[in-house]
Amino acid sequence: MRILVLGAGGIGGYFGGRLAASEVDVHFLVRPPRAELLDREGLSIISPIGDLRIPVRTLTAATSPFDAVLLACKAYDLDAAMDAIAPAVGPSTLILPLLNGIRQLDLLDTRFGREHVLGGLCHIGVTINEAGAIHHLNKLQRLTLGPRTEGQVEAAEGLHKVLKRGGFDLVLSGSIMQELWEKFTFLTTYAGMTTLMRAPIGAIMATQEGEAITLEMLEECSATAAANGHAPRSEALAPMISSLTERGSPGTASMFRDMTRNGPTEHEHIIGDMFLRARAANVAAPLLRVSLANMQSYTAMRTGLASH
């Protein structure tokens, strides 16, 4: 099976690198500066599970279909990424998006057809360092994939079999939409609160109303998920609550870290999309509304749209 990985950043670099090291037939579709670095120095992963430095095959343009495409860009790059993978998507190509959120599925379905698009998500902490190496921050390395239609079941099993060779924790889920909604619910609250308060969870919990506000935002997201047929299961909700209200926790969402670097953020794809879905379902979402305005004003300042 020939696999194309779009993006060799945190997610694409980590999972693609583990696959390449296991001799799965992987090519990385990357932009020219990243291609030059990878071609010159190989792909490096620094991980508590084991470091890796291997030569990898890169492409700066796809010219023919692959059996599967792992999509690992940030949401704000999704349009350009869809253009880039288009030549790699043939009649039987599977696309496995690994982005956070939900909206990527609608956009990919519209562009390529629902039959091509599996559901996928990752539980991992990875970042790319100054030197271009993938830094794996803890031992978690779970990738979950699953079919979204009956017709995809067999193909998803086939892809699962090949990805298994990568050696990371791989889950083939029979309820991928539920899993995606649960992560979306958690992440929206996590990102929404840490960006709004400009603080990690522990500092938010040290305030008078921090816990109550966090739980109210989680409730807005959970109610939106429920209105979309995916209320978080109790076994998923309990760990969300403990992590979002943990005393002394230094935890922040990657959106907060992107913001502190004055970088672009995925807020429209996460907070904005949750807010739109809340509105569409008539779910009251005053905290999501404020949180979205917070991120939009940050963006206006950073891109020079705000008048000073």
Ligand SMILES: NC(=O)C1=CN([C@@H]2O[C@H](COP(=O)(O)OP(=O)(O)OC[C@H]3O[C@@H](n4cnc5c(N)ncnc54)[C@H](OP(=O)(O)O)[C@@H]3O)[C@@H](O)[C@H]2O)C=CC1
């Ligand atoms: N990092 C993490 O721990 C986790 C991330 N996620 C989610 O996974 C997704 C990816 O995040 P992450 O890997 O951290 O992001 P990164 O920014 O580390 O990597 C994204 C990569 O995509 C590349 N890219 C973007 N557009 C294109 C294009 N048109 N052609 C080729 N390459 C392209 C970028 O390349 P270039 O270098 O050229 O800019 C970049 O290296 C996000 O939705 C994120 O929320 C989910 C769970 C955990």
Ligand SMILES: CC(C)(CO)C(=O)C(=O)O
């Ligand atoms: C939920 C979490 C922390 C998992 O890595 C994440 O995806 C993010 O912060 O963007």
